[in-house]
Amino acid sequence: MQVISKLAFGALLFAGSSYQSYIHHDQNVMVLPKDDSLIQNHYGKIITQQDLDLYDDTKHKFLDEYFQLNDNEISPTAYTNENVELPPNLQRLVASKVEYPDPDDVSDINNGKMDRYHGNALTGFLTYAHLPAESRCYDPEFYDELEFDIAVMGATFDTGVSYRPGARFGPEGIRLGTRRLGATFSPYRKNFNVLNNWAKIIDCGDPPMTPIDNRIAIDQLYRAERAVLKHKTSDKNPGKVPRILTLGGDHAITFSCIRAAYEKFGKISVIHFDSHLDTVDPYFMNSNVTEYAAFNHGTFLNWAYKKGYLIEDGNMHAGLRGWYELADDVDRDDKVGFSRIMARDIDKIGVEGIITKIKERIGNNPVYISVDIDVLDPSTAPATGTVEPGGWSSRELLSVLDGLDGLRVVGADVVEVSPPFDSGEVTTQVAGEVARSLLALMVLTPVV
Numbered sequence: 001m002q003v004i005s006k007l008a009f010g011a012l013l014f015a016g017s018s019y020q021s022y023i024h025h026d027q028n029v030m031v032l033p034k035d036d037s038l039i040q041n042h043y044g045k046i047i048t049q050q051d052l053d054l055y056d057d058t059k060h061k062f063l064d065e066y067f068q069l070n071d072n073e074i075s076p077t078a079y080t081n082e083n084v085e086l087p088p089n090l091q092r093l094v095a096s097k098v099e100y101p102d103p104d105d106v107s108d109i110n111n112g113k114m115d116r117y118h119g120n121a122l123t124g125f126l127t128y129a130h131l132p133a134e135s136r137c138y139d140p141e142f143y144d145e146l147e148f149d150i151a152v153m154g155a156t157f158d159t160g161v162s163y164r165p166g167a168r169f170g171p172e173g174i175r176l177g178t179r180r181l182g183a184t185f186s187p188y189r190k191n192f193n194v195l196n197n198w199a200k201i202i203d204c205g206d207p208p209m210t211p212i213d214n215r216i217a218i219d220q221l222y223r224a225e226r227a228v229l230k231h232k233t234s235d236k237n238p239g240k241v242p243r244i245l246t247l248g249g250d251h252a253i254t255f256s257c258i259r260a261a262y263e264k265f266g267k268i269s270v271i272h273f274d275s276h277l278d279t280v281d282p283y284f285m286n287s288n289v290t291e292y293a294a295f296n297h298g299t300f301l302n303w304a305y306k307k308g309y310l311i312e313d314g315n316m317h318a319g320l321r322g323w324y325e326l327a328d329d330v331d332r333d334d335k336v337g338f339s340r341i342m343a344r345d346i347d348k349i350g351v352e353g354i355i356t357k358i359k360e361r362i363g364n365n366p367v368y369i370s371v372d373i374d375v376l377d378p379s380t381a382p383a384t385g386t387v388e389p390g391g392w393s394s395r396e397l398l399s400v401l402d403g404l405d406g407l408r409v410v411g412a413d414v415v416e417v418s419p420p421f422d423s424g425e426v427t428t429q430v431a432g433e434v435a436r437s438l439l440a441l442m443v444l445t446p447v448v
Contacts, residue, residue: 121179127203128152128174128247128435129181129195137204138227147232149199150442152245152435153224154206157217158418160252160296164385166418171206171247173383173419174435177428181436188402194440198236201439204228209249214295218256225260239447241265245438247431248415250385251278251297254370255304261368261411262309265447268410269314269365271358272301273397274372275343275388276322277329279305279336284325297385297416305336313337316361318354318400319375322388343375343390351396355403362407366447369404369412369438371397373431381430383422394430401437405444412438 101108125133136142137151154171161167183196195201207224209217225244233240241264246257251274261268272278279301282294295303304310314337321343324330333340339361346354374384377391392400417431 126172126175129178129432131195131201131203134202134204137202137231138207138224140227140230143227143230144232147200147234148202148242149233149237150201150243150245150439151204151228151231152201152247152439153204153228154247155209155221155249155253155256155413155415156206157209157211157221157248157253158250158385159211159214159217160300161250161385162296162298164418164421166383166420167248167250167385167416168211169419170249170415170417170431173417173422173425173428174247174414174431175203176419177425177430178432178435181432186440189440192440192444194436194443197443198234198446199443200234214252215292218252218295221253222256222259225257226263229260229264237446241447243409243442243447244411245435245442246411246413246415247435248413248417251370251372251415252295252300253415254413255295255300257370257411257413258304258309258368259307261366265366265410267309267311269311269362269367270301270304270316270338271362271367271369271404272315272317272338272372273319273370273375274317275319275374275391276372276386277301277317277320277324277333277338278372279333279338280325280329281332301338302332302336310337311365313339314362314365315339316358317341318358319343319392319397321390322386343392346392346396351399351403354400358400358404359407364408366408366410369401369409369441371401371412371414371434371438372416373414373427373434374416376430381417381427383418383420383427384416385418386416394433398433398437401434402440404441407441408445408447409438409441410447412442414438 124130127133131152134146134148134151136146137153154175156168156171158165158167158170181195183193186192186194207220209220211217225246228244229242231242233242244257244260246253248254258268258270276298278298280298282299282302283289301310316339317333318341320340326332330340339357341354341357349357372384373381374386374388375391376394376397378387378389380391380394414431414435417427419428422428
């Protein structure tokens with residue numbers, strides 16, 4: 001008889017199962033019949049090498065059901081000879097011998113040599129999609145030596161928000177959400193691999209951004225982006241200028257990104273995926289607003305316009321649905337140079353209609369794409385500072401982004417991801433996928 005303690009046996013019981021049929025009591029000990037154990041009743045007999053050696057038709061129901069073996073793969077006499085190799089499915093099941101590598105062989109644990117992902121989701125440094133980590137991006141001594149075509153960097157800033165904070169943890173959260181991503185192939189573009197293509201893509205980490213003074217923080221990010229854009233590129237880059245994907249951070253950080261891109265590429269168009277305009281009157285937010293407070297995540301596009309960074313009448317909002325603060329918000333938005341696609345327009349003209357409107361507006365202009373994660377419905381992306389019901393689904397947004405191939409994307413960002421409000425990494429994983437679509441646009445269309 002097999003004897004187990006009450007505690008151990010209790011751990012084996014299914015909720016709601018009646019254990020009287022499986023045991024009998026012997027004072028303080030519960031006894032299981034050897035050939036009719038609870039585990040075997042529910043899961044089938046535990047398979048050993050001896051069982052395989054004595055394999056017959058009465059014992060392979062478990063294997064047939066769970067490993068989908070057929071009579072051509074296995075027979076009652078298949079394992080009587082030690083030289084007969086097990087079928088692949090059974091090799092996975094039975095591993096009585098392990099052949100270890102040479103003690104000095106590190107080919108399977110050297111992150112710099114392994115393929116990204118391929119089961120290594122939890123290894124190495126925490127970078128976007130297991131990209132190579134690079135600490136020299138902001139060092140002037142390496143502008144000529146360190147070459148890359150696209151840099152991912154984070155902006156750990158959220159003191160420009162008007163409601164819920166937490167976006168300072170966005171870069172780390174988005175990277176965590178990409179642990180399963182790697183150099184894989186798109187199911188929508190044949191043989192297209194974003195991370196293993198002509199472009200050398202690296203992760204530059206997060207430059208310092210003080211949480212004490214917004215003016216200093218925004219300037220720190222601007223100088224960091226400016227430094228990254230001074231690096232040389234690979235020989236495969238026809239434009240010879242690197243591009244940046246920034247992980248935010250609240251939406252105020254986009255001002256620094258646009259400023260740095262403007263200095264490198266000239267005036268640019270902006271495609272702004274958001275539920276809010278973000279061209280709000282800088283002096284509206286409260287009755288005692290200061291010049292310091294006038295810069296925030298709802299006014300940065302207005303400031304970018306005032307500074308002359310934007311192409312006139314060459315910019316587009318997409319996914320709007322937040323109620324306007326003032327009656328003249330739309331008139332001001334027109335003046336700043338934006339056209340508007342409302343969230344509900346996708347129900348009328350569909351994804352293709354959205355893509356067409358954006359491309360017609362942008363044309364061949366150099367364009368910066370900014371994605372506030374609150375463009376998505378709260379059911380898709382709950383972890384953000386200012387949620388608005390009635391947003392797009394992740395599939396709709398990704399389809400629109402993928403349809404923008406051919407545009408001359410000079411930079412991009414994903415912002416307003418606030419991991420403290422997330423549930424099961426839903427938002428961070430969506431944000432990571434959005435970032436991959438933005439990288440794909442850069443890889444598909446080099447900017448010359």
